Amino acid sequence: MWRVGMVVALHDETPTARTIALEVPDWPGHVAGQHVDVRLTAPDEYSAVRSYSIASAPNSEGRVELTVERLANGEVSPYLTQEVAIGDRLELRGPIGGWFVWRPQQTEPVQLVAGGSGLVPLMAMIRSHAATGSTAPLRLLNSVREPGAVWYRDELQAISDGDSSVTITYAYTRAAPKDWPRPPGRIDAALIAHSTLPSNLSPTCYVCGPTSFVESAAGLLTAFGNNPDKIRTERFGPTRLLRGSVRIAAQQSVLPKRICKCKVPASWHGAPLVSTCSFVL
Numbered sequence: 040m041w042r043v044g045m046v047v048a049l050h051d052e053t054p055t056a057r058t059i060a061l062e063v064p065d066w067p068g069h070v071a072g073q074h075v076d077v078r079l080t081a082p083d084e085y086s087a088v089r090s091y092s093i094a095s096a097p098n099s100e101g102r103v104e105l106t107v108e109r110l111a112n113g114e115v116s117p118y119l120t121q122e123v124a125i126g127d128r129l130e131l132r133g134p135i136g137g138w139f140v141w142r143p144q145q146t147e148p149v150q151l152v153a154g155g156s157g158l159v160p161l162m163a164m165i166r167s168h169a170a171t172g173s174t175a176p177l178r179l180l181n182s183v184r185e186p187g188a189v190w191y192r193d194e195l196q197a198i199s200d201g202d203s204s205v206t207i208t209y210a211y212t213r214a215a216p217k218d219w220p221r222p223p224g225r226i227d228a229a230l231i232a233h234s235t236l237p238s239n240l241s242p243t244c245y246v247c248g249p250t251s252f253v254e255s256a257a258g259l260l261t262a263f264g265n266n267p268d269k270i271r272t273e274r275f276g277p278t279r280l281l282r283g284s285v286r287i288a289a290q291q292s293v294l295p296k297r298i299c300k301c302k303v304p305a306s307w308h309g310a311p312l313v314s315t316c317s318f319v320l
């Protein structure tokens with residue numbers, strides 16, 4: 040079932056990542072870790088669908104926040120990070136997913152490992168943990184390219200400052216802050232041993248990011264003694280191969296570059312809907 044959400048706020052996390060807050064009047068609620076599918080449709084019926092994790096904590100206000108990283112040669116993410124404006128309507132389907140989720144009823148320790156935009160569903164878990172006053176020990180190992188690429192920096196700092204059960208460690212892959220104790224590099228065995236919860240505490244681990252990152256981090260967690268059954272993963276891999284038919288449709292577009300209006304239902308809560316979504320094909 041496709042719903043229509045209205046963009047009510049935009050916030051740039053970094054020069055290439057934007058948080059989009061949507062109000063979805065008939066939103067059924069979600070669990071931290073779930074995602075939505077976002078659909079953009081052109082008048083000629085060509086459409087593109089991409090998955091985006093929900094960054095916001097579960098709430099009863101029908102507010103859903105997504106954070107999108109712009110890929111320079113991407114089809115959808117440049118539109119979502121540069122073109123979408125407050126008041127635009129976006130079609131979305133969800134919430135989706137029942138395995139890669141954290142519920143406040145979970146009392147066991149939680150180990151989160153994020154690579155790049157893989158932080159988004161983990162941020163929803165951290166926000167949910169904070170909003171519900173959970174005392175479950177929670178650690179985040181956040182792998183980012185460089186200091187300027189850190190998302191939600193102030194909020195993460197405030198949460199960890201105010202809650203002794205939350206610990207956050209950054210790992211920089213390309214450039215680290217001055218005097219940072221670890222040289223830039225990928226997550227490795229030493230970092231896992233030093234900064235994640237001991238495996239004898241049987242934490243539930245959530246690992247999210249690009250496919251290669253997830254496989255590497257999950258392998259290291261297993262090597263460190265974590266039970267593979269307690270390691271939940273979500274991969275943000277390329278979508279083109281999965282959606283080959285959509286890609287073919289794009290290649291068949293007659294006009295190589297044109298602005299289309301986003302096709303959305305004709306009415307929203309009984310009111311005529313004027314979509315201002317422009318989608319560059």
Ligand SMILES: Cc1cc2nc3c(=O)[nH]c(=O)nc-3n(C[C@H](O)[C@H](O)[C@H](O)COP(=O)(O)OP(=O)(O)OC[C@H]3O[C@@H](n4cnc5c(N)ncnc54)[C@H](O)[C@@H]3O)c2cc1C
Nearest residue numbers: 089090091092106107108112113114115116156159275277
């Ligand atoms: C469950 C799920 C949740 C997701 N949540 C988020 C999220 O919260 N925030 C977010 O920014 N993205 C998220 N993604 C990725 C998102 O769905 C898109 O793949 C991404 O925005 C790229 O779409 P695009 O149309 O701009 O690029 P495309 O036109 O699909 O691809 C452009 C180029 O980038 C490559 N590519 C595509 N996707 C990725 C990727 N994720 N990483 C590296 N290279 C890629 C392609 O192979 C191609 O070469 C999620 C994916 C999944 C499966």
